[in-house]
Amino acid sequence: PIVPEIPPGTASILLQTATPTGTIRYLSMDPYGEKMTILEEVGQVNIYDAAKANLLVSFPVPQERGPIGVVWRSQYSLGVVYHDGVEWREARRGQVLGETRLNLSSPAKTKLNSVPLAYSPYTDVLAFPWNKSLVLADGETYRYYLRKDLPTGILALAFVERTDTCFLLTPDGVYKSADRVEPLGFPKPGPNAQALPVGALAPDGTWAALTWKEGSVDKPRYSILAWRLSPPLTLANIQTPAPPQQVVFVPATQQLAVVYGGVMVAIYDLPKGDISLVVRSSGKVAKIAAASLVPRLAVSEASGIYVAASLRERDKPSFAEVVITKHVEDPPAPAAVPLPLPVSGREHKARLALQEKYA
DSSP states (O other), X not given: OOSOOOOTTOEEEEEOOOEEOSOEEEEEEOTTSSEEEEEETTTEEEEEXXXXXXXXXXXXXXGGGOEEEEEESSSSEEEEEETTEEEEEETTTOOEEEEXXXXXXXXXXXXXXXXXXXXXXXXXXXXXXXXXXXXXXXXXXXXXXXXXXXXXXXXXXXXXXTSSOEEEEETTEEEEESSSEEEEEOOOSOTTOEEEEEEEEOTTSSEEEEEEEEEOSSSEEEEEEEEESSSSOOEEEEEESSOEEEEEEETTTTEEEEEETTTEEEEEETTTTEEEXXXXXXXXXXXXXXXXXXXXXXXXXXXXXXXXXXXXXXXXXXXOOOOOOOOTTSOOOOSOOOOOOOOTTTHHHHHHHHHHHOO
């Protein structure tokens, strides 16, 4: 089977005809899921409104530099990654703000058409693999530095909390890259299971997922193992007779989106592994991408893009009460106020609003 069996009564979203584009090489979303971005095969970057699929910005990129992908820094700027560096651009007009040029002695040994990219809004660093090294480009200084002696075959990257430490996912295990490379290992469904090059890391580095193949050649079966990378270790084992094509973690929820057969995206609740939502398309699904802060998912065909689907938010965790000793002259106020994590590009606007209010 090309798709798993769907439980009766499962909620579904049907995506209508996609907006035509050129052949899509890379797909991404801004942190809040308000814009979708594609890198076309001919060397063109298009930015679309995620709610209406209207084209907002389009600009060419030099094809001779070998464009790889596009990563959003904030709602207002993004980085275009090439074989020889990173171009930092303003998102509203596509204007170049700065450039990081790589000066590497050896060329890439493999084609960098589908390398994983990761960005940290806290350190303003963009990371991508290069042979057995990891390139970290600084979006503020436009400089870069390398971490060497890394494993090959990296499937996904994610920054750890508010540092420039990275998790690396490969078919051979998970690694932690800081001053040195530290293997962390991974769970395995069985002694004869074979790891497949289909996996993902959550944008905040909390979850990892990897696909495994078991059984005979005539009757293969597949498992998607998802586990937490920090204590308490929680494991989810999703068993399916259909081979997954791509997996993506949905932010702000403990959910995993999986593409099957190019026709369906199944949303699994973790750690139980039950299907809670099915996203179907009228065409052939090629790629999916999620926003980094909100549960929104963009789906593309090989030459078309759909309006992004807003996925259902799970129950938000309750905030623990904090006992604070007050003086008599202190004004009454709640003990704890939950605040969202800062995102690059929005802190300045919020700070100006506070200054204006309390001037």
